[in-house]
Amino acid sequence: MAKSAKTEKASKKDAPEAGAPKIDIGISANDRKKIAEGLSRFLADSFTLYLKTHNFHWNVTGPMFNTLHVMFEGQYTEQWTALDETAERIRALGFNAPGSYAEFIKLTSIVEEPGLTDTADWREMVRQLVAGNEAVCRTARKVLKIADDAGDDPTTDLLTQRLNIHEKNAWMLRSLLA
Numbered sequence: 001m002a003k004s005a006k007t008e009k010a011s012k013k014d015a016p017e018a019g020a021p022k023i024d025i026g027i028s029a030n031d032r033k034k035i036a037e038g039l040s041r042f043l044a045d046s047f048t049l050y051l052k053t054h055n056f057h058w059n060v061t062g063p064m065f066n067t068l069h070v071m072f073e074g075q076y077t078e079q080w081t082a083l084d085e086t087a088e089r090i091r092a093l094g095f096n097a098p099g100s101y102a103e104f105i106k107l108t109s110i111v112e113e114p115g116l117t118d119t120a121d122w123r124e125m126v127r128q129l130v131a132g133n134e135a136v137c138r139t140a141r142k143v144l145k146i147a148d149d150a151g152d153d154p155t156t157d158l159l160t161q162r163l164n165i166h167e168k169n170a171w172m173l174r175s176l177l178a
């Protein structure tokens with residue numbers, strides 16, 4: 001029996017080829033999901049460290065003020081730019097990037113610095129930033145392993161670059177306490 005014109009129009013609209021094609025980049029859907037979840041944790045750590053570094057740029061006091069104010073600015077500016085690349089890699093893998101404080105707090109492994117009235121002294125700030133940069137490195141290494149096993153070279157490349165930066169930051173910050 002011939003289909004009516006109306007039914008034919010509706011079935012054309014609902015046909016799979018009418019929408020965006022499925023992602024087919026040579027990484028399985030399961031692996032893409034695992035990598036995206038890992039990158040979301042990495043993004044949350046990176047954002048939390050970025051915010052803490054900016055916080056300390058604002059609130060640092062003492063004889064090291066000028067050195068640290070300028071050093072923290074260099075670090076948070078670089079980190080801010082890198083957040084975008086991580087979030088957009090998650091999108092390219094087919095998933096939504098976390099982008100709210102509620103999500104970041106849930107996903108991050110870094111403890112926030114809470115106080116306005118009890119702001120940490122400069123040595124404690126530097127210690128926290130050493131720990132924060134190292135926490136970012138640990139998360140990056142775990143996700144890098146997942147990405148490497150799945151043959152996801154762009155994510156492996158991105159995380160390798162981030163490891164280079166955060167390990168260098170940790171070294172420079174630690175040197176202030178020697």
Ligand SMILES: [Fe+2]
Nearest residue numbers: 057058069073
């Ligand atoms: Fe500033």
